[in-house]
Amino acid sequence: MEFRSGSGRRVEELGTVEYLNQSPSKQPTMIVSAMKLKSLFVLLILSGRCFAIEPATLDRPLLKVLQDKCSACHADGESEGDFSLDSIQGQDPAKRNEQLARVFHVLVTAQMPPLDEPPLTDVQSSQLLGVLQGQLAESGLIQQWQRKQLFPEHGNSVDHQALFGRQATQVAWSPSRLWKKSPHLFDSLANRGMGFRPGRYGERSSQLSKLKQPFTMEEKAGIRDFAAIALADSATLETMLRNAEALVDKHLADAMHQRRVKLEGPIPEDQLPKDKNGKPIQTRFNQTPEAFAAIVLADAATTDQVNEAIATMFRLVIEREPDAQELEKYRQLMGRCAKQANHAEALRMMLVAIAVSPPAVYRMELGQGPLDEHGRQMMSPADLAFAIAYALTDQKPDEQLLHAAASGQLTTREDVIAQVTRIWDDVDIEKPRILRFFHEFFGYNAAPGVFKDASRFGKDYRKVPESLVQDADTLVLHIVREDKDVLAQLLTTEKYFVAHSGDNAEERHRHDALQKFYDYYKDKPWRDFPYQVPKEHMTYVRSIDRMFTHANGNVTKRWMNYLEQCDQAGLSHMPMQNGRDYITAYNLSDQSFSFPVEQPFVLNPEQRVGILMHPAWLIAHSLNLDNDPIRRGKWIRERLLAGTVPELPITVDASIPEDHEKTLRERLTVTQTQECWRCHVKMNPLGMPFELYDDFGRHRKLENLMAKGKSKPVDSSGRLAGSGEVTLDGPVQDPIQLVKLLAQSTRVRQSFVRHAFRYWMGRNEMLSDAATLQAADRAYVESEGSFRAMVITLLSSDSFLYRKRMD
Structure with missing residues (x-):
C-alpha cells in the first residue's frame, strides 16, 4: 500500500x-x-x-x-x-x-x-x-x-533510524526566519558598538552598565537558543526601547548641550546640578558622533547628512551598512517627525527607531537568492557572513569575512568552508560558542547552581563547584584541541586536569617561578617581615613573575607559609587560586597530593573515567541533599541514545519516600510499579550505576543512610538498553563499564551529531535534514573523530546555507 x-x-x-x-x-x-x-x-x-x-x-x-x-x-x-x-x-x-x-x-x-x-x-x-x-x-x-x-525538549521526535538508517532522498533547508539575538550577542554589542565613546574630560565611558539586558533564554538544561521560540515579547521590546533612548540621548548629549547654549546662551548657574554641598557640578558630556552633531547644530539637515546619520547608527547597533530601501525608509521617517518637531528632535526619534528595528533585535535569515528547483533560496552573502560569525563567536563578522561578502567571495559552499575553516583555525579569534556547546550538551556548568549543605562536604565549599567547572572546561578544550575521537575521549578518558590552566609551558614557568621565590626567601627572616619589605627584595621578586608584583610583607608570608608546607611534604609548588580543599571531590588528599606540573594526568581509572564521572557533572545532575539517578538516566537516554521520555503526568506524585534504613536505590523501588516503570525503565537502569559516587562527586563504596551512623554497600549495577546494537545492550556492573559501552555505540555518536546540529542550526532536525546529518557523521568518522570536521560540515551544509519560506 x-x-x-x-x-x-x-x-x-x-x-x-x-x-x-x-x-x-x-x-x-x-x-x-x-x-x-x-x-x-x-x-x-x-x-x-x-x-x-x-x-x-x-x-x-x-x-x-x-x-x-x-x-x-x-x-x-x-x-x-x-x-x-x-x-x-x-x-x-x-x-x-x-x-x-x-x-x-x-x-x-x-x-x-x-x-x-x-x-x-x-x-x-x-x-x-x-x-x-x-x-x-x-x-x-x-x-x-x-x-x-x-521546542528543544521534542528534538528526538524524528525517528533516529529514519535519519541515519537509509539513504537520504530529500534536499535540506531551514525555514526562513528571524532569530532573536542571544544575551551573549547583546553583551558583545553593548560593549563594542552600543557602548558610548570616552568623555572629553577623560572620564570612563558608560557601556553595558547603562544598558539593561533585554534578551533572555529559559533556564532549562540542554540546547536552548532556538530560533522559532526566541520571539521578542513586549518586555523585551520595552527594555530595548529604554536602552535605545538612553543610547541615543547619551550620544546626542554633547551636541544637544551645544545647541542649547547656541540658542539660549550659557546655562544659568541655578539650573546646573548640585553636589551634596550645594556646589554646581561641572556637566560632562560624551562626544557626539560627527554625523549626528552636523544635524543637531545646523539649521537644517541635507539628504547626505541624514544618510550619513542613518549609516552611523546602523554601524553602531546593527553592525552593517544600510541598504537603499532602509535609507529611504528612515529618511521618510525623519521627514515626518520633522513636521511635528525641530530637526534635532526628529533625528533623535529616527535614531531610536533604528535602535529598536527588527535588524537590531533579530538575526535576519530570510534567504534572498533566486529560487532553485526545490523552492529554496541561499542566504545572501551579508546574512551568511553574520551567520558564520555568530555560529562560532559572539562578535560581528571580522574584516576578512565582511570583505568576502562584499567582494562576491561568499556565494558558494567552498567559499563558506574556507571562511569557517579560517575562523576555526585562527587562535587569535575567540570562539566561545565551541565551549558553550559542551556546556549545553553535558550541562556540567550548572554545578554552581545546585545548593549544597557545605557541612556535609567537610571542607570550605564556597568555591568548589566553580573550581570543578574550570577543571572540566580545561579538559573539554584540551580534547577538542587534540581533535581525535572527541566523543569517545570525553566519555572514557582516564586523564584529568586538576587546578591547571591547560598550558603546560605556562604551568612549568609558574612552578619554576615559585621555586625561585621560595629559594630566595627560605633562609631570610620572612616571618618577621614588616608590611613593606625592602626595596631590593621587591625589585627581584617582581622580575621573577608578575604573580609577585604586589608581594608586600603580608603577601610574602602567606606565599612562604604555603610553599614551606609543600616543601616539607614533598609536594609540587602549584599556585592554588581557590585553595586545596576542593580536590577532595576527586578523592584526592589536600594534605598529600602533589599536583603534576604536566597535565592531564591519569587520576584513578579504577574509580572514574570521562566527563560523566567528573565531579562537576555529578554535582550538576544531583539534588540538594542526594543523588538523582532518574535525572542522570534521563540525560543519557535523551542526549546519548537519542531516546524520548514522556513528560511527568501532573497527577503523579514524584516524591521519593524517606526511609532512614534504606539506600536511595531501595527507596526508588516505588518507581517499579506497572504504571511508573514503563517510563522509569528508560532512566533508572542508566542512572543507578552512578550511585558509585555521592552527590559531591566523591567515589564511595558505602552509602551513608539517613539513619545516623549507618551505611550499606553501594550497588552500582545497571542495564544498557536501546544502544542500537544488540552486542552492547545488557547488564552493567558499574558506570565505567556503562560509559565504555556507550562510547562504542554508533547511535550514541549519531545522537551527538544530532545535538550539534540543533545547537548550530537553532532548531530541531527534520527528516529532510537526513543528508546533512549523515554527511556530518561521515565527516566525523572519516576524520577519526574530528569535532572540527563535523562542525565545518554542518556549517557548510544545505541546512545552514538555504532557506525556504513556509506557508
Whole structure:
C-alpha cells in the first residue's frame, strides 16, 4: 500500500516536522512514518482508557499485527495496562476523538513496545498511524503537536533510524526566519558598538552598565537558543526601547548641550546640578558622533547628512551598512517627525527607531537568492557572513569575512568552508560558542547552581563547584584541541586536569617561578617581615613573575607559609587560586597530593573515567541533599541514545519516600510499579550505576543512610538498553563499564551529531535534514573523530546555507 500526500509525494518521503509545518490544505491524509513509532495498540493501553476504532477501519493485515504483537499481554483474559483486545468496539465520535488525542500523545513519545521487545516495522507503523490520522483529521491535535516540535525538549521526535538508517532522498533547508539575538550577542554589542565613546574630560565611558539586558533564554538544561521560540515579547521590546533612548540621548548629549547654549546662551548657574554641598557640578558630556552633531547644530539637515546619520547608527547597533530601501525608509521617517518637531528632535526619534528595528533585535535569515528547483533560496552573502560569525563567536563578522561578502567571495559552499575553516583555525579569534556547546550538551556548568549543605562536604565549599567547572572546561578544550575521537575521549578518558590552566609551558614557568621565590626567601627572616619589605627584595621578586608584583610583607608570608608546607611534604609548588580543599571531590588528599606540573594526568581509572564521572557533572545532575539517578538516566537516554521520555503526568506524585534504613536505590523501588516503570525503565537502569559516587562527586563504596551512623554497600549495577546494537545492550556492573559501552555505540555518536546540529542550526532536525546529518557523521568518522570536521560540515551544509519560506 502506498500513501501519498496531496502533492503526490509518498508519505514516507516526508519528515514528521515537515509534514506538520504544512498548511492544513497540504497535509497528507496520514501522519508521516518518520519516527519509526511504536505499536498503536500498546500505546492505546498506556492511555489508561479504552477507546474504539470501528472494525471497518482496521483491515485484516492491521488486525493481524495487533494480534501478533499484543495478544500475549492483552487478549484471552490478559489485560495489562487495563486494556484488552476484546475492548475494541464502537463508540461515539466525540468520545473517540477525545481518546485518540490521548493516544496520539503517547504514540509520538514512543513509550512502547518495551525496550526489550522488538519494535514494529516501518510498514506496520505507517499503516497503524494511517488509521489514527484518519480518525484525527478534523481535530486540532496535529497543529498542537506541530507547535511542540519547535521546542528543544521534542528534538528526538524524528525517528533516529529514519535519519541515519537509509539513504537520504530529500534536499535540506531551514525555514526562513528571524532569530532573536542571544544575551551573549547583546553583551558583545553593548560593549563594542552600543557602548558610548570616552568623555572629553577623560572620564570612563558608560557601556553595558547603562544598558539593561533585554534578551533572555529559559533556564532549562540542554540546547536552548532556538530560533522559532526566541520571539521578542513586549518586555523585551520595552527594555530595548529604554536602552535605545538612553543610547541615543547619551550620544546626542554633547551636541544637544551645544545647541542649547547656541540658542539660549550659557546655562544659568541655578539650573546646573548640585553636589551634596550645594556646589554646581561641572556637566560632562560624551562626544557626539560627527554625523549626528552636523544635524543637531545646523539649521537644517541635507539628504547626505541624514544618510550619513542613518549609516552611523546602523554601524553602531546593527553592525552593517544600510541598504537603499532602509535609507529611504528612515529618511521618510525623519521627514515626518520633522513636521511635528525641530530637526534635532526628529533625528533623535529616527535614531531610536533604528535602535529598536527588527535588524537590531533579530538575526535576519530570510534567504534572498533566486529560487532553485526545490523552492529554496541561499542566504545572501551579508546574512551568511553574520551567520558564520555568530555560529562560532559572539562578535560581528571580522574584516576578512565582511570583505568576502562584499567582494562576491561568499556565494558558494567552498567559499563558506574556507571562511569557517579560517575562523576555526585562527587562535587569535575567540570562539566561545565551541565551549558553550559542551556546556549545553553535558550541562556540567550548572554545578554552581545546585545548593549544597557545605557541612556535609567537610571542607570550605564556597568555591568548589566553580573550581570543578574550570577543571572540566580545561579538559573539554584540551580534547577538542587534540581533535581525535572527541566523543569517545570525553566519555572514557582516564586523564584529568586538576587546578591547571591547560598550558603546560605556562604551568612549568609558574612552578619554576615559585621555586625561585621560595629559594630566595627560605633562609631570610620572612616571618618577621614588616608590611613593606625592602626595596631590593621587591625589585627581584617582581622580575621573577608578575604573580609577585604586589608581594608586600603580608603577601610574602602567606606565599612562604604555603610553599614551606609543600616543601616539607614533598609536594609540587602549584599556585592554588581557590585553595586545596576542593580536590577532595576527586578523592584526592589536600594534605598529600602533589599536583603534576604536566597535565592531564591519569587520576584513578579504577574509580572514574570521562566527563560523566567528573565531579562537576555529578554535582550538576544531583539534588540538594542526594543523588538523582532518574535525572542522570534521563540525560543519557535523551542526549546519548537519542531516546524520548514522556513528560511527568501532573497527577503523579514524584516524591521519593524517606526511609532512614534504606539506600536511595531501595527507596526508588516505588518507581517499579506497572504504571511508573514503563517510563522509569528508560532512566533508572542508566542512572543507578552512578550511585558509585555521592552527590559531591566523591567515589564511595558505602552509602551513608539517613539513619545516623549507618551505611550499606553501594550497588552500582545497571542495564544498557536501546544502544542500537544488540552486542552492547545488557547488564552493567558499574558506570565505567556503562560509559565504555556507550562510547562504542554508533547511535550514541549519531545522537551527538544530532545535538550539534540543533545547537548550530537553532532548531530541531527534520527528516529532510537526513543528508546533512549523515554527511556530518561521515565527516566525523572519516576524520577519526574530528569535532572540527563535523562542525565545518554542518556549517557548510544545505541546512545552514538555504532557506525556504513556509506557508
